[in-house]
Amino acid sequence: AHLDRIGDVDGAVHAFLYLNGDDALATARDVDARRAAGEPLHVLAGVPIAVKDIVVTKGMPTTAGSKILEGWVPPYDATITTRLRAAGLPILGKTNMDEFAMGSSTEHSAYGNTHNPWDLDRIPGGSGGGSAAAVASYEAPLAIGTDTGGSIRQPGAVTGTVGVKPTYGSVSRYGLIALASSLDQAGPVTRTVLDAALLHELIGGHDPRDSTSIDEPLPALSAAARRGASGDLTGVRVGVITELGGEGYSDGVRARFEESLDLLRGAGAEIVEVSCPHFEYALGAYYLILPAEASSNLAKFDGMRFGLRVTPDGSDGLAVTAERVMSATRGAGFGDEVKRRIILGTYALSAGYYDAYYGSAQKVRTLIQRDFAAAFEKADVLVSPTAPTTAFKLGEKLDDPLAMYLNDVATIPANLAGVPGMSVPNGLSDDGLPVGLQILAPAKADDRLYRVGAALE
Ligand code: GLN
Numbered sequence: 001a002h003l004d005r006i007g008d009v010d011g012a013v014h015a016f017l018y019l020n021g022d023d024a025l026a027t028a029r030d031v032d033a034r035r036a037a038g039e040p041l042h043v044l045a046g047v048p049i050a051v052k053d054i055v056v057t058k059g060m061p062t063t064a065g066s067k068i069l070e071g072w073v074p075p076y077d078a079t080i081t082t083r084l085r086a087a088g089l090p091i092l093g094k095t096n097m098d099e100f101a102m103g104s105s106t107e108h109s110a111y112g113n114t115h116n117p118w119d120l121d122r123i124p125g126g127s128g129g130g131s132a133a134a135v136a137s138y139e140a141p142l143a144i145g146t147d148t149g150g151s152i153r154q155p156g157a158v159t160g161t162v163g164v165k166p167t168y169g170s171v172s173r174y175g176l177i178a179l180a181s182s183l184d185q186a187g188p189v190t191r192t193v194l195d196a197a198l199l200h201e202l203i204g205g206h207d208p209r210d211s212t213s214i215d216e217p218l219p220a221l222s223a224a225a226r227r228g229a230s231g232d233l234t235g236v237r238v239g240v241i242t243e244l245g246g247e248g249y250s251d252g253v254r255a256r257f258e259e260s261l262d263l264l265r266g267a268g269a270e271i272v273e274v275s276c277p278h279f280e281y282a283l284g285a286y287y288l289i290l291p292a293e294a295s296s297n298l299a300k301f302d303g304m305r306f307g308l309r310v311t312p313d314g315s316d317g318l319a320v321t322a323e324r325v326m327s328a329t330r331g332a333g334f335g336d337e338v339k340r341r342i343i344l345g346t347y348a349l350s351a352g353y354y355d356a357y358y359g360s361a362q363k364v365r366t367l368i369q370r371d372f373a374a375a376f377e378k379a380d381v382l383v384s385p386t387a388p389t390t391a392f393k394l395g396e397k398l399d400d401p402l403a404m405y406l407n408d409v410a411t412i413p414a415n416l417a418g419v420p421g422m423s424v425p426n427g428l429s430d431d432g433l434p435v436g437l438q439i440l441a442p443a444k445a446d447d448r449l450y451r452v453g454a455a456l457e
Contacts, residue, residue, distance in 0.1 A: 015134035016093045048142070049143060050135070058081070106123065108127075128147075146185065152189060168212070232455070239273070241384050410438055
């Protein structure tokens with residue numbers, strides 16, 4: 001049914017870069033046979049899933065939305081992929097994304113735009129717009145995204161889906177094509193909070209192949225979602241972050257946010273104000289740390305090891321060296337946004353500038369972590385709008401990088417601090433488009449997101 005739905009709507013939505021239909025059907029049939037034989041199966045066995053094209057999948061092309069990886073078929077599976085396959089989830093295909101997950105609209109994909117199913121002239125968010133659009137358009141009931149600065153939560157907000165960025169270190173990064181290793185975290189994109197909890201429990205937990213993986217069991221996430229579904233939040237302290245949600249947020253987003261505070265009060269939660277004074281520097285720090293790490297992570301795309309190779313024809317009479325192959329390959333294979341960030345990152349890391357830029361950004365990161373620690377003394381969870389506006393029109397912000405970066409102003413602090421965050425659908429704005437509510441919890445307390453998120457559903 002999902003493959004049929006993809007056939008019907010994906011021409012207009014363009015959520016998928018690659019379809020894995022035959023293999024998905026074979027998995028589904030295999031699960032049916034095992035179920036008929038009475039074999040005990042995972043609760044999500046047979047439930048189809050779409051996977052962001054930054055997660056490596058053995059035997060399926062993986063491009064990370066870039067021309068430089070066109071035609072690359074990974075010889076191995078990411079830990080996430082291994083766990084999906086082992087539990088019997090048919091993988092429908094790979095979803096569109098901004099190139100190397102740099103962006104907030106999926107317009108930086110080298111393979112064309114994804115359209116928001118709510119209004120095809122609008123962006124589905126980014127970088128994981130393909131995963132969010134696939135779920136919102138009923139092409140897939142579940143999807144995997146990655147969130148380095150908001151790429152699960154912001155697409156969730158603008159497509160009316162649930163998106164979770166887990167605690168840093170709680171879902172293995174083995175086999176994710178790295179954007180910024182200290183910020184990257186994969187997580188679920190779903191239509192309900194309980195679905196997200198079940199998927200998070202499947203993909204999360206310790207993995208010896210990721211040196212930053214937390215060697216502890218996950219908290220009980222689906223139990224928390226089930227508890228929250230009762231709608232009772234008596235005794236839960238919810239902190240409203242003074243610095244997020246004021247100027248720069250649209251009226252519709254603010255109105256829905258105020259209503260969600262009423263809903264939380266109605267459920268018995270206590271609303272408190274918390275101040276996180278260093279959040280105003282989060283965007284600036286992020287756009288130094290991310291490009292610095294990305295410039296280093298992307299150095300491996302050199303025209304020698306993966307995908308595209310462009311060899312100068314030698315007609316200029318100069319020797320064709322490895323360095324010139326690298327330069328020609330990177331020049332042709334990377335898009336403008338990727339080049340912009342490599343230049344920003346290498347500049348920020350260069351001798352003489354390192355302390356002023358990268359060093360300062362790391363100090364800001366510590367101050368943001370302290371803001372969170374102080375806020376979580378007063379509140380069990382924090383809330384804010386997920387994104388400042390509803391989905392904007394395709395093309396509207398494409399030529400203005402700063403306007404694009406500002407979409408992540410509310411989601412970035414969680415990545416800098418490593419704390420978990422969820423975006424839950426929070427009704428429609430007066431323009432008829434979905435709005436998201438962001439819920440944040442202390443590291444390793446992801447269960448609180450699920451309890452509060454489910455209570456609001
Ligand atoms: N929009 C942010 C960026 O462009 C988020 C990226 C992400 O989370 N992958 O960096």
